[in-house]
Amino acid sequence: xxxxxxxxxxxxxxxxxxxxxxxxxxxxxxxxxxxxxxxxxxxxxxxxxxxxxxxxxxxxxxxxxxxxxxxxxxxxxxxxxxxxxxxxxxxxxxxxxxxxxxxxxxxxxxxxxxxxxxxxxxxxxxxxxxxxxxxxxxxxxxxxxxxxxxxxxxxxxxxxxxxxxxxxxxxxxxxxxxxxxxxxxxxxxxxxxxxxxxxxxxxxxxxxxxxxxxxxxxxxxxxxxxxxxxxxxxxxxxxxxxxxxxxxxxxxxxxxxxxxxxxxxxxxxxxxxxxxxxxxxxxxxxxxxxxxxxxxxxxxxxxxxxxxxxxxxxxxxxxxxxxxxxxxxxxxxxxxxxxxxxxxxxxxxxxxxxxxxxxxxxxxxxxxxxxxxxxxxxxxxxxxxxxxxxxxxxxxxxxxxxxxxxxxxxxxxxxxxxxxxxxxxxxxxxxxxxxxxxx
Ligand code: NAD
Numbered sequence: 001x002x003x004x005x006x007x008x009x010x011x012x013x014x015x016x017x018x019x020x021x022x023x024x025x026x027x028x029x030x031x032x033x034x035x036x037x038x039x040x041x042x043x044x045x046x047x048x049x050x051x052x053x054x055x056x057x058x059x060x061x062x063x064x065x066x067x068x069x070x071x072x073x074x075x076x077x078x079x080x081x082x083x084x085x086x087x088x089x090x091x092x093x094x095x096x097x098x099x100x101x102x103x104x105x106x107x108x109x110x111x112x113x114x115x116x117x118x119x120x121x122x123x124x125x126x127x128x129x130x131x132x133x134x135x136x137x138x139x140x141x142x143x144x145x146x147x148x149x150x151x152x153x154x155x156x157x158x159x160x161x162x163x164x165x166x167x168x169x170x171x172x173x174x175x176x177x178x179x180x181x182x183x184x185x186x187x188x189x190x191x192x193x194x195x196x197x198x199x200x201x202x203x204x205x206x207x208x209x210x211x212x213x214x215x216x217x218x219x220x221x222x223x224x225x226x227x228x229x230x231x232x233x234x235x236x237x238x239x240x241x242x243x244x245x246x247x248x249x250x251x252x253x254x255x256x257x258x259x260x261x262x263x264x265x266x267x268x269x270x271x272x273x274x275x276x277x278x279x280x281x282x283x284x285x286x287x288x289x290x291x292x293x294x295x296x297x298x299x300x301x302x303x304x305x306x307x308x309x310x311x312x313x314x315x316x317x318x319x320x321x322x323x324x325x326x327x328x329x330x331x332x333x334x335x336x337x338x339x340x341x342x343x344x345x346x347x348x349x350x351x352x353x354x355x356x357x358x359x360x361x362x363x364x365x366x367x368x369x370x371x372x373x374x375x376x377x378x379x380x381x382x383x384x385x386x387x388x389x390x391x392x393x394x395x396x397x398x399x400x401x402x403x404x405x406x407x408x409x410x411x412x413x414x415x416x417x418x419x420x421x422x423x424x425x426x427x428x429x430x431x432x433x434x435x436x437x438x439x
Pocket of ligand 1: 214241242243244245246247265266267268303317318319320339340341342366367369370
């Protein structure tokens with residue numbers, strides 16, 4: 001590919017997945033604006049010390065690097081990457097690294113801030129961080145991707161480490177990327193520093209149960225909410241947007257809990273079947289046809305229609321900004337569980353709350369992933385590995401406690417669960433900062 005075309009595609013080519021960055025949706029607010037707005041709501045409500053607010057509004061440190069990568073044909077391309085470390089009062093920084101053309105410093109800042117709250121809500125001893133490289137990894141060869149991953153990690157190694165900052169996979173990075181990262185780090189460390197990243201392959205210190213952990217966490221949160229809301233899950237219906245890692249495992253675990261999943265979707269569209277969609281049937285159909293649409297016995301629907309179905313439970317598990325002030329008045333579910341990060345805008349939050357719809361926010365609902373990353377880190381440090389059942393039990397205990405604390409806080413303040421989760425998380429981070437003498 002000529003250099004000019006390559007550069008253009010690096011910048012412009014987006015993929016169906018995760019392509020809805022706010023700018024591409026024509027939205028005014030950036031994700032960082034949204035993160036700040038959510039923070040401010042909670043800070044005002046809890047009359048948070050202005051000195052604490054001053055510190056928490058911005059990441060502690062952002063490393064921004066331009067680094068060269070040699071392509072297979074000998075050319076050098078300069079890539080841009082970031083690592084944002086928001087706050088580490090509660091423990092070492094923790095957060096994923098994404099490779100995507102839409103990665104910006106602003107996005108990484110917002111995501112690092114959300115990680116601080118997510119870890120605090122889950123009660124795991126980590127602070128918040130996030131990283132990314134502005135690249136479309138789909139057009140790189142395996143060898144180019146390996147060189148890019150190793151270069152990036154070698155450069156951020158200055159600020160990461162098993163007790164400083166522990167990255168993990170995120171959009172378009174996976175266990176292979178983590179294996180390269182860990183190996184690159186081991187060259188300087190001269191040990192086998194498995195605990196420097198999580199989400200690794202099992203053979204080099206990954207944890208059983210990590211793959212399904214986020215979906216399992218979403219399902220546990222729904223079970224807890226149903227108990228409080230007196231929803232009988234055996235009679236409940238559910239629609240799930242997104243049939244990737246989070247959406248598909250959520251489907252599987254909800255089905256096990258007796259919920260009838262009546263609609264699912266992916267980037268190509270959705271399917272609605274009132275008699276229920278079995279997880280095994282839709283998985284096999286997607287494997288065979290490459291899509292979940294046209295599932296026998298079902299009716300094809302759009303992703304927008306799926307969100308507005310008359311169901312008890314709605315799980316947005318694909319993209320950000322899908323529930324907005326436009327469609328929030330038409331949402332009919334009693335319970336919304338955010339499998340995805342940032343699917344609901346602050347305006348939509350208000351509308352849903354007024355309609356008495358309970359929303360389990362992303363920083364609680366999808367925290368099963370980072371919680372199991374924590375369990376992986378603990379196993380690495382102790383060199384003792386647990387069975388899948390032990391990991392699942394520990395995850396369940398973490399999720400149930402987190403849900404109970406957030407539920408209690410939102411009842412106490414009479415606010416939606418997102419604000420309750422923020423108040424709970426900010427209070428924890430604040431006490432750690434105060435006792436450490438930072439404010
Ligand atoms: P994934 O790539 O495995 O799946 C994404 C799914 O969304 C796919 O089924 C894809 O077809 C679908 N999709 C893409 N564009 C769509 C569109 N326009 N409309 C409907 N569906 C569309 O990703 P994932 O790991 O399941 O992540 C999904 C969300 O969950 C993201 O917001 C991610 O940040 C968040 N999340 C993931 C984890 C995790 O452990 N995987 C943890 C926390 C949060």
